[in-house]
Amino acid sequence: MHFSAKTLRRFMGFWPPYLGAGVRVVEFADDGSRVVVKHKLTKLNQNAVGTVFGGTIMSMTDPFYMLASMARLGKDYRVWDVAGEVQFLKPGTGTVTAVMEIPDETYELIKEKTADGQKYLHWFATDVTNENGEIVAKVRRQVYYRRRQEA
Template structure:
């Protein structure tokens, strides 16, 4: 299934785990170059000490490098989110935001590394920041890429 960036943004905003956690997709560029996700803390989505759950911070970035890549690369590629790491730096209070960007050069590298059908694993880094622009967490996501074989490749 291949959805447009606009459809993905709408779907993710109503996806029950994100809806319940208070995670909102604010921006999803059509070309897969940029995704902005925010979480506004309230009484229903805070942990025992009144801050954002660590799992919520991690979930803010969970599918987006993969989904942005799928939006950009299309059906010609198999794309999977395969690993994630987080380093918590300070409590997440108020509204926290993750800006995930994939520059054109990264997409060119992916195409180059997978041109012969090889798999390629790429790490993406992003920060989750508070309203003052301070880093709350540093998140790394690893995404798997492989160019799919076409009918002409199989012959």
């Protein structure tokens, strides 16, 4: 199944886990090059010590490299989010932001690596920052790519 970036942006705005946690997609480029996600800390979504849940920070990046790649590469590719790592550097307070970018060169590399039908695993890195631009967490995501074979 293939979705446009516009459809994905709308859907993620009403997706219950994000809606309940206060995670908001503020940008999803039509060409799959950039996604910006924000979380505003409130009394209803803070953890026991008054900061952003670590799971919320991790989930802010969870599907977006996969979804952006699906929007860009289309139905000719199998795309799957397969791994994630996070390093928490300081407590998340106020509004935290994750900016995920996939440059054209990365999409060209993906196409090159999968041209013969082989799988390709690519690591992406994102910093989650606070309102002062300080890094709250470093997140890495690994995405699986394989060009679909003709039946």
